[in-house]
Amino acid sequence: xxxxxxxxxxxxxxxxxxxxxxxxxxxxxxxxxxxxxxxxxxxxxxxxxxxxxxxxxxxxxxxxxxxxxxxxxxxxxxxxxxxxxxxxxxxxxxxxxxxxxxxxxxxxxxxxxxxxxxxxxxxxxxxxxxxxxx
Amino acid sequence: xxxxxxxxxxxxxxxxxxxxxxxxxxxxxxxxxxxxxxxxxxxxxxxxxxxxxxxxxxxxxxxxxxxxxxxxxxxxxxxxxxxxxxxxxxxxxxxxxxxxxxxxxxxxxxxxxxxxxxxxxxxxxxxxxxxxxxxxxxxxxxxxxxxxxxxxxxxxxxxxxxxxxxxxxxxxxxxxxxxxxxx
Numbered sequence: 001x002x003x004x005x006x007x008x009x010x011x012x013x014x015x016x017x018x019x020x021x022x023x024x025x026x027x028x029x030x031x032x033x034x035x036x037x038x039x040x041x042x043x044x045x046x047x048x049x050x051x052x053x054x055x056x057x058x059x060x061x062x063x064x065x066x067x068x069x070x071x072x073x074x075x076x077x078x079x080x081x082x083x084x085x086x087x088x089x090x091x092x093x094x095x096x097x098x099x100x101x102x103x104x105x106x107x108x109x110x111x112x113x114x115x116x117x118x119x120x121x122x123x124x125x126x127x128x129x130x131x132x133x134x
Numbered sequence: 135x136x137x138x139x140x141x142x143x144x145x146x147x148x149x150x151x152x153x154x155x156x157x158x159x160x161x162x163x164x165x166x167x168x169x170x171x172x173x174x175x176x177x178x179x180x181x182x183x184x185x186x187x188x189x190x191x192x193x194x195x196x197x198x199x200x201x202x203x204x205x206x207x208x209x210x211x212x213x214x215x216x217x218x219x220x221x222x223x224x225x226x227x228x229x230x231x232x233x234x235x236x237x238x239x240x241x242x243x244x245x246x247x248x249x250x251x252x253x254x255x256x257x258x259x260x261x262x263x264x265x266x267x268x269x270x271x272x273x274x275x276x277x278x279x280x281x282x283x284x285x286x287x288x289x290x291x292x293x294x295x296x297x298x299x300x301x302x303x304x305x306x307x308x309x310x311x312x313x314x315x316x317x
Binding site for chain 2: 075095103106107
């Protein structure tokens with residue numbers, strides 16, 4: 001089961017957010033804070049990575065109550081999925097979401113880079129993507 | 135390494151195609167329209183490059199989300215552009231010639247679907263017909279934090295034996311946490 005899905009742009013602004021049934025109630029300032037915190041965590045986790053390992057940044061937070069998966073595209077856009085602890089293949093789903101982002105968002109000539117995403121086509125694909133496993 | 139070209143082949147085979155002539159004509163019409171509307175060929179070159187740049191900054195995510203390539207080192211990036219990028223979007227591949235100082239590389243194209251029916255007229259020597267490609271490469275590299283300068287140095291339309299696109303990397307910015315002085 002999935003709780004939330006977020007997309008954070010390369011400067012740490014939340015540009016897309018999707019709630020699924022059972023998620024925590026977050027208001028708009030919580031969401032802004034979330035985007036900024038996630039970016040900072042990502043950067044810092046790369047700094048504290050022991051030497052000799054690949055500094056990939058934050059990838060997964062696992063707890064008894066939830067799992068948070070963060071996939072960062074090479075261009076710096078972060079796709080973040082919060083699900084229940086038993087979910088598998090979360091990174092794969094984030095990568096799929098990246099494909100939809102490149103198709104339904106970036107290829108739309110009316111989308112301005114780094115701005116909020118409000119497109120029905122993208123919403124539809126995201127719903128379909130995360131509904132399969134629910 | 136043998137696995138990689140095959141993968142670009144797969145993406146190419148799976149993607150939807152447009153008629154090559156329609157593509158070549160549309161681009162040709164665009165270039166001619168620009169020449170008519172803008173006062174100088176330098177401006178036309180600049181405009182084509184800027185259009186390409188705007189395409190590149192978006193196209194790069196499409197490319198990276200569908201191709202499993204490594205863009206960490208410059209050599210890999212150059213290979214990704216030449217063997218994957220050109221294959222997926224234009225159906226051709228280029229040869230890569232790396233510069234000595236790891237700051238530049240050249241892409242050698244022998245075949246280009248965009249220029250198939252093009253013969254340059256006299257007095258158009260300054261025009262870089264395919265400058266849009268330079269823009270696309272610059273835009274795409276920009277999103278990977280490479281600041282670059284891309285230009286066409288040899289052109290089959292100008293009676294050279296191949297088209298050479300030269301990419302010079304000016305700088306690379308990587309996001310990193312920088313601790314305060316003395317911390």
